[in-house]
Amino acid sequence: MDTTVDVPRGLAGVVVTETGLGDVRGREGFYHYRQYSAVELAERRSFEDVWHLMFRGTLPADAAEQAAFAAETVPLRRLPAEVRDALPALARATALSGPLAGLRTALSLLGASAGFRPVYDLDPQRRAADALAACAAVPTLLTALHRLGQGLEPVEPRDDLPYAANYLYMLSGREPDPVRVRAVEQYLISTVDHGFNASTFTARVIASTGADVAACLTGAIGALSGPLHGGAPSRALDTLDAIGTADRIDSWIRERVLAGDRIMGFGHPVYRTEDPRSRMLRGIALRFGGPLVDFAVEVEQQVEAILAELKPGRELHTNVEFYAGVVMELCGLPREMFTPTFCAARVVGWSANVLEQAADSKIIRPAARYVGPPPPRPVPLPAWVRSAW
The missing domain is CATH 1.10.580.10 (Citrate Synthase, domain 1)
Structure with missing residues (x-):
């Protein structure tokens, strides 16, 4: 008896267990650790x-x-x-x-x-x-x-x-x-868990x-x-470097979007509204201020407008990586340590x-649907064996 069940690619939206540790409510733009807002x-x-x-x-x-x-x-x-x-x-x-x-x-x-x-x-x-x-x-x-x-x-x-x-x-x-310590600590807390x-x-x-x-x-x-996954904070900052100046934002982003490239720091598989972590980190960045923050905010605004125009209905906003990179840069962390800091x-x-x-000894063992050539096929003999016969 076949007991397999087809599910979406990547297990998107599939509930695989129960947890008391927290949850992400993507349509609300909210996530929590146990009973508290993260x-x-x-x-x-x-x-x-x-x-x-x-x-x-x-x-x-x-x-x-x-x-x-x-x-x-x-x-x-x-x-x-x-x-x-x-x-x-x-x-x-x-x-x-x-x-x-x-x-x-x-x-x-x-x-x-x-x-x-x-x-x-x-x-x-x-x-x-x-x-x-x-x-x-x-x-x-x-x-x-x-x-x-x-x-x-x-x-x-x-x-x-x-x-x-x-x-x-x-x-x-x-x-x-102390100011940088608290900024990094807030980032660390915001990334402890996420569904x-x-x-x-x-x-x-x-x-x-x-x-x-x-x-x-x-x-x-x-x-x-x-x-x-976690390798994006430095790449999001690399995007700001590649754009360089405000007058290049529109042309640079349009070219990438029309080519089908992903804009690092934008979009999330769960959130259908603004990522609450991005909102918090933007606030931290704004408290620091300066040219990098001003440029990041302008890029965010223009990218979201371009994505809304070219990909209507997608609700693509900044995710945690965009402003995480900005905050860690302002706090003096080297870029090669951005993802390790996340870790x-x-x-x-x-x-x-x-x-x-x-606490639950049931092994996680999903199934896969085979889509290769129909089995069974006879196993061919090696050519040298056939010639010897």
């Missing part, structure tokens, strides 16, 4: 508070609970000696591909050295401990790989700095500016096999590295999804 969380809370929410189910009840969670995570920032010693060679090996490629190997090594075991064999507390350790180590791994790739020594994490400030400190080696995107789904598929946390996160990083936030959402999936 944008409001970015405006009012710290990254650690949101991390606590995703892992423990609630925001910290008071300063004592907040401090206790920080006390758990801070020591986990420091890398085991065997991982730290391997990073120079890893940075050399990934010199052309960058820190995100290096992170795949480094995180796998971290899991192996820490003795991460398959989530199928662990109780919920041990799974959560492994996930917490992986999340805490990711910023240290990313910044160390970046600095080694630049011929610089890694900067050890500081116990007195929160997550976002410590990330910027390890990246630059300088005391981070069943490609990388989150990848993490859950691997978790459904019972694999260890590092394996789940490594697979998610691989999915994130694609330019159609430093999303690893928390991936891990929360891994823990949720691990």
Whole structure:
């Protein structure tokens, strides 16, 4: 009996499980983490508070609970000696591909050295401990790989700095500016989770096999590295560079749209209205001000007008990558670290999804419809055998 069911390409709109972690309501331009608006969380809370929410189910009840969670995570920032010693060679090996490629190997090594075991064999507390350790180590791994790739020594994490400030400190080696720290922290919070995107789904598929946390996160990083997923912030900024001046916006965009090219930073597979993350990041960019922000706003306005003219009814607006690139540029992050910075936030959402999936031991195993030549066909004998007969 055939029990297969045809679904849209890419599983668009197909519900594959239930989750208590959050949701994206694309027609409303709204998304949330558990019961809270993600944008409001970015405006009012710290990254650690949101991390606590995703892992423990609630925001910290008071300063004592907040401090206790920080006390758990801070020591986990420091890398085991065997991982730290391997990073120079890893940075050399990934010199052309960058820190995100290096992170795949480094995180796998971290899991192996820490003795991460398959989530199928662990109780919920041990799974959560492994996930917490992986999340805490990711910023240290990313910044160390970046600095080694630049011929610089890694900067050890500081116990007195929160997550976002410590990330910027390890990246630059300088005391981070509070204004830039808060801007990056708001970006990090806004990208912790976003429904069943490609990388989150990848993490859950691997978790459904019972694999260890590092394996789940490594697979998610691989999915994130694609330019159609997390690889777009620097490309959106590259678009601004390619346009160059305001008088070239119209001709440059029209030429690309008519050629069928994708305009990086515009359009989203879920939102049918303005991306709320883009709206928030535009506000952050406007607080900085300056020529780059003015130009980005003008490009946004003209591109949306051109897309409305040439693709009527499509509702194509800026997505998170457009102003994320602008904000990270203004905060001094190198472009090769834009997507890794996204990863430093999303690893928390991936891990929360891994823990949720691990509580359900049903393996994710969809089907495919075969469309090749009709089987079975006789297997031909090799020519030399036929001639010998």
